[in-house]
Amino acid sequence: MPRKKRLLFALLLSTALFVSLCFGWVNELVAQQPYAGKKLVMVTSADYPPYEFRDTAKGKGEIIGFDVDIAKYIAKELGFELEIRDTDFSGIIPALQSRRADFAMAGMTPTPERRKNVDFSDIYYEAKNTIIAQKGSNLTKSTDLAGKKVGVQLGSLQEKAAKKFKGVNLVPLNRIGEIIQEVKSGRIQAAIIEDTIAKGFVANNPDLEFHTLANTEEAGSAIAFPKGSNLVGDFNRVLKQLQDSGEMKNLINKWFGNNEQPATNAATSGSGNISASIPFIIEGVGTTLLFSALSVFFGFIWGTILSLLKISTFKPLVWLANAYTSIFRGTPLLLQIALVYYATPQLTGFDIPALLAGVITFTLNSGAYISETIRGGILAVDKGQREAALSLGIAYQPMMLDIILPQAIKNILPALVNESITLLKDSALVSTIGVADLLRRAQIVGAEKYIYFEPLLFAGLIYYLLVMSLTWGGYVLERRLQRST
Ligand code: ARG
Numbered sequence: 001m002p003r004k005k006r007l008l009f010a011l012l013l014s015t016a017l018f019v020s021l022c023f024g025w026v027n028e029l030v031a032q033q034p035y036a037g038k039k040l041v042m043v044t045s046a047d048y049p050p051y052e053f054r055d056t057a058k059g060k061g062e063i064i065g066f067d068v069d070i071a072k073y074i075a076k077e078l079g080f081e082l083e084i085r086d087t088d089f090s091g092i093i094p095a096l097q098s099r100r101a102d103f104a105m106a107g108m109t110p111t112p113e114r115r116k117n118v119d120f121s122d123i124y125y126e127a128k129n130t131i132i133a134q135k136g137s138n139l140t141k142s143t144d145l146a147g148k149k150v151g152v153q154l155g156s157l158q159e160k161a162a163k164k165f166k167g168v169n170l171v172p173l174n175r176i177g178e179i180i181q182e183v184k185s186g187r188i189q190a191a192i193i194e195d196t197i198a199k200g201f202v203a204n205n206p207d208l209e210f211h212t213l214a215n216t217e218e219a220g221s222a223i224a225f226p227k228g229s230n231l232v233g234d235f236n237r238v239l240k241q242l243q244d245s246g247e248m249k250n251l252i253n254k255w256f257g258n259n260e261q262p263a264t265n266a267a268t269s270g271s272g273n274i275s276a277s278i279p280f281i282i283e284g285v286g287t288t289l290l291f292s293a294l295s296v297f298f299g300f301i302w303g304t305i306l307s308l309l310k311i312s313t314f315k316p317l318v319w320l321a322n323a324y325t326s327i328f329r330g331t332p333l334l335l336q337i338a339l340v341y342y343a344t345p346q347l348t349g350f351d352i353p354a355l356l357a358g359v360i361t362f363t364l365n366s367g368a369y370i371s372e373t374i375r376g377g378i379l380a381v382d383k384g385q386r387e388a389a390l391s392l393g394i395a396y397q398p399m400m401l402d403i404i405l406p407q408a409i410k411n412i413l414p415a416l417v418n419e420s421i422t423l424l425k426d427s428a429l430v431s432t433i434g435v436a437d438l439l440r441r442a443q444i445v446g447a448e449k450y451i452y453f454e455p456l457l458f459a460g461l462i463y464y465l466l467v468m469s470l471t472w473g474g475y476v477l478e479r480r481l482q483r484s485t
């Protein structure tokens with residue numbers, strides 16, 4: 001290589017190196033300052049009274065509890081505004097890793113595994129694990145559980161602790177309410193649950209009992225942060241201040257009561273009656289409908305585009321559209337939702353809101369199905385229509401839009417109504433990423449009241465009414481279109 005060229009090459013290389021170093025450095029800086037401005041986002045799993053749960057009787061279903069009081073205190077002390085977001089417990093660490101939240105409080109215990117992925121504050125509350133079981137089962141020690149089916153919350157410390165019990169048949173479930181329900185129905189014989197939580201459930205379910213496990217692992221709670229967060233020191237300082245001033249004791253008494261005596265907060269005195277929470281559940285209808293309407297609308301547009309690609313004469317377009325359809329029809333919708341919601345911030349840095357993530361996934365997914373329906377509809381339109389249009393010299397686009405598609409759509413209307421119904425019901429899947437839709441709200445009420453069936457039955461009834469109205473609407477539309485021929 002001539003000298004000049006070599007020099008230029010070296011120069012280019014070092015510039016590239018420098019730029020990428022700078023980039024890395026800036027990235028690092030940004031990473032250390034996840035909170036821009038004065039708002040702190042806390043993520044939690046509001047299924048854990050009295051640590052965190054929803055107060056659904058007072059309209060808005062605000063998240064309250066021991067953790068929330070502490071978080072509010074700390075935020076105030078440090079001069080931040082506080083925003084609280086809800087997710088499944090197993091979604092908390094991903095939320096911190098993707099910097100969707102600045103910290104998490106969810107009665108979470110620091111473990112070596114978790115420490116690899118997030119940072120923790122000091123422990124602010126010690127608790128113990130218990131075995132909860134049907135009354136009279138007399139399961140008091142971990143060795144009693146051998147050969148039994150034992151429920152635990154997925155991703156929780158109790159799951160880890162129970163893995164060490166010999167001969168136990170572990171059943172990991174998402175929500176505490178589900179675990180309790182399984183114990184009650186006898187499908188599993190016991191569950192490992194923290195003492196504070198167990199107390200509340202036993203107080204509200206006379207058919208259950210619990211026994212505190214003697215020497216299990218620590219079950220203390222600490223605040224979790226994204227790795228490298230510079231909030232940890234400040235939080236620890238305020239936590240200490242809370243302890244020293246005796247304020248922490250007050251909070252403990254407020255939420256946990258003293259010793260075996262449960263506190264008299266909304267959680268432990270839940271009457272098992274959901275009537276006060278019905279407006280809270282019904283409010284979810286708006287979210288469910290909005291979500292479904294947006295998804296049907298965009299899914300239809302996207303499906304139409306895909307179907308046009310599929311009948312195009314340019315082969316690569318056809319392959320592309322077919323490959324797309326096969327991917328979206330070939331993988332579970334639930335998985336697609338989780339991927340879009342959790343991967344987007346990591347890949348693009350954009351903190352996609354749960355509802356938007358849901359609409360995008362549903363659009364992409366239902367577009368794949370709808371495209372097939374529309375394609376079938378187009379193919380079913382009499383060939384003569386096309387030939388006539390062409391011989392009259394009508395261009396492709398107006399022919400498609402004004403002649404072929406309208407006829408196709410009329411024919412496939414029942415199939416489209418069908419797709420909308422499916423979508424309306426499947427919209428319940430967005431509850432898994434924390435959208436407060438109908439199902440999610442029903443689950444929230446269940447968690448707050450320590451019951452399970454009633455809110456779900458109620459939500460089921462509403463879903464049914466919604467689907468019935470949709471069916472009826474589709475029928476009317478069909479009749480009207482029929483008459484217009
Ligand atoms: N302390 C347990 C853990 O860290 C359970 C916490 C569950 N918290 C909740 N909000 N569901 O694994």
